[in-house]
Amino acid sequence: GWIEMAKYQIATIEGDGIGPEVCGATVHVLKEALGSGIMDFNQFPGGASHYVKSGFVLPEETFAACQHSHAMLHGAAGLPDVTYPDGTEVGNDLHLQLRFKLDLYANVRPIRLYQGDFSPLKNRQAGDIDYVIVRENTEGLYASRGAGVLLRGEVATDTLVVTRKGVERIAKFAFELSRKRSGAPSDHKRRMTVCDKANILRSYAFFRAICDEVAQSYPDVAIDYSYVDAMTVHLVKRPEFYDVIVAENMFGDIISDLGAATVGGMGIAPSGELGDHHGLFQGAHGSAPDIAGLNVASPLATILSGSFMLRWLGDRHQDQQLTEAAERIERAVELTLSQGKVIPRDLGGQASCTDVTQAICRNLD
Amino acid sequence: GWIEMAKYQIATIEGDGIGPEVCGATVHVLKEALGSGIMDFNQFPGGASHYVKSGFVLPEETFAACQHSHAMLHGAAGLPDVTYPDGTEVGNDLHLQLRFKLDLYANVRPIRLYQGDFSPLKNRQAGDIDYVIVRENTEGLYASRGAGVLLRGEVATDTLVVTRKGVERIAKFAFELSRKRSGAPSDHKRRMTVCDKANILRSYAFFRAICDEVAQSYPDVAIDYSYVDAMTVHLVKRPEFYDVIVAENMFGDIISDLGAATVGGMGIAPSGELGDHHGLFQGAHGSAPDIAGLNVASPLATILSGSFMLRWLGDRHQDQQLTEAAERIERAVELTLSQGKVIPRDLGGQASCTDVTQAICRNLD
Numbered sequence A, B: 001g002w003i004e005m006a007k008y009q010i011a012t013i014e015g016d017g018i019g020p021e022v023c024g025a026t027v028h029v030l031k032e033a034l035g036s037g038i039m040d041f042n043q044f045p046g047g048a049s050h051y052v053k054s055g056f057v058l059p060e061e062t063f064a065a066c067q068h069s070h071a072m073l074h075g076a077a078g079l080p081d082v083t084y085p086d087g088t089e090v091g092n093d094l095h096l097q098l099r100f101k102l103d104l105y106a107n108v109r110p111i112r113l114y115q116g117d118f119s120p121l122k123n124r125q126a127g128d129i130d131y132v133i134v135r136e137n138t139e140g141l142y143a144s145r146g147a148g149v150l151l152r153g154e155v156a157t158d159t160l161v162v163t164r165k166g167v168e169r170i171a172k173f174a175f176e177l178s179r180k181r182s183g184a185p186s187d188h189k190r191r192m193t194v195c196d197k198a199n200i201l202r203s204y205a206f207f208r209a210i211c212d213e214v215a216q217s218y219p220d221v222a223i224d225y226s227y228v229d230a231m232t233v234h235l236v237k238r239p240e241f242y243d244v245i246v247a248e249n250m251f252g253d254i255i256s257d258l259g260a261a262t263v264g265g266m267g268i269a270p271s272g273e274l275g276d277h278h279g280l281f282q283g284a285h286g287s288a289p290d291i292a293g294l295n296v297a298s299p300l301a302t303i304l305s306g307s308f309m310l311r312w313l314g315d316r317h318q319d320q321q322l323t324e325a326a327e328r329i330e331r332a333v334e335l336t337l338s339q340g341k342v343i344p345r346d347l348g349g350q351a352s353c354t355d356v357t358q359a360i361c362r363n364l365d
């Protein structure tokens, strides 16, 4: 017989630990917001537990599906005991292979404080923290993964690689994002902050210099600089100052987790990893195997990543109904949190994963 | 005629910006606490403004004095407009030359919350935050300073270098510190946390492996691990967990500023850079040329670095009177802050640099 295919095909990889719960919750919310016939969610295996069963962390058919789908939605991958002979975690590899093979060069991490008592920082209200970190996702220190040298057990080296092409495209991405995003820093000025350590290393000085070159084409966006060490102080003491921040891979990894911490933690931090042709969406948190299957994990980060996916697809395909569904989901998340009744545990509440999922579905306008 | 020399000779470099004010304040407090005849403070030129005048950021005679003194006390160095042809700041060079030439391998950053409303974090009392970051100070990514490669304006590289010797000595230092320090984490268990990114890079996996080897000799100290990204979340969400944290140079640079931010900022963060033969002490902050000469800078970080110097010298020379003077200074700082009347501006008060200095002198018991 025939199977009617929806317009958008999404490859979902539930992965390990809490991955299946939070991914399932997200698919549920997305279907509810979109109605039927618009998007198909096709599950594919991958991750550490699949590696244990099959020897493959990212099976060929999963990779092919990722390549040919409109977008990828991922739960989480990784189990602490499942490691390669060199000691690195197998689960990370799923993620890193997709980044490098599909050239997902922009890791976009929106940092936004919702209404409620969620920030560990004093005196911060919803709206005070609303910026986006754009992490270069394919070079920098991560270029050395699997390529570091260990000599006679005496010395180990890794190489930080920064390319003109890599910085040009990520800087351009960050400037464009500053132009089009709806949040604005407190002084309502578009601003793109370069986070580096140009005072110490040539690679970072080069990173900054290329950002300066790209800035010439964006006179409407103010360019601003911060050394990474000072940046950590600023994100804690004056987060309201920031609009878009761009950083090399490793620095971006570090400051995005810090940013997430200031708005409540990894459980509310969405992430999108975008290339020119592909997009991978998942919560910024790990697989938390210790609470897997207990229905206590928060699905918020994954749900917000799912709505990010809808926005991204809506933009790419000029499809207003996707953008509207994304906006409805975001309003439902806002409403659920501001009502203060159904709050996940990591944000200080008692609600289960399914409680949160249902509340968001109820609150869809 | 003859000049009677005191037992301890300290080389002071006031440096740039607020350096002279905060260094002067510290010498004043130290003299007051020690009485006369114990310690001489000998001023030597160095820093960005001296470079402008003379062409030397660290003149030979200053370096010789540093080498032959019992310890070094430094204000701050650096002026944003004084740069080398490659764009890096001249001021940093003073500091970095001393680190590398005198092999000051342990950068010790005590992170401690004082009584008063100083933390940007909610619900934290004095005593909740009390740990020490031990930053490896002579290798890691900083090994590449001045040695990075820029090829045809297309690609720049820097090399992260981790050696067995470098990690062994810093890990040993951190374990020893955990054994002997007076602060303890909330569960009263000695703990040494290794901050790395062993899941991604071989150098960091090597760093962790060597720490594990060294741990064999310290069964009384629990070893614990955190990836640097997760570490930033922990320092914000559960700082009370930590005792001593050890990190590679760049990661240590980043997390020490974050730690400082959680207890009030760089203006209250002392720093000691220690080798087997030399010790350099100064506040962790920069030279803040915008407020230089206005008598508004806080001298607290430098004063606390000065008392750290007395403790270090007291240990080395088994000289109880130095240790006692250090304790008296620390009690006077605690008392001054807890009285809540003379509070520097960066901590929310109105007091000038001299106000704070005088209050501390008055409060010496």
Ligand SMILES: CC(C)[C@H](C(=O)O)[C@@H](O)C(=O)O
Residues within 6 Å of the ligand: A092, A095, A096, A253, B200, B229
């Ligand atoms: C999963 C892991 C490879 C990863 C990273 O280091 O990039 C994670 O921390 C992230 O931020 O996505």
Ligand SMILES: CC(C)[C@H](C(=O)O)[C@@H](O)C(=O)O
Residues within 6 Å of the ligand: A200, A229, B092, B095, B096, B253
């Ligand atoms: C002054 C500068 C060289 C420096 C560094 O990057 O180490 C500073 O940030 C520090 O922490 O001491």
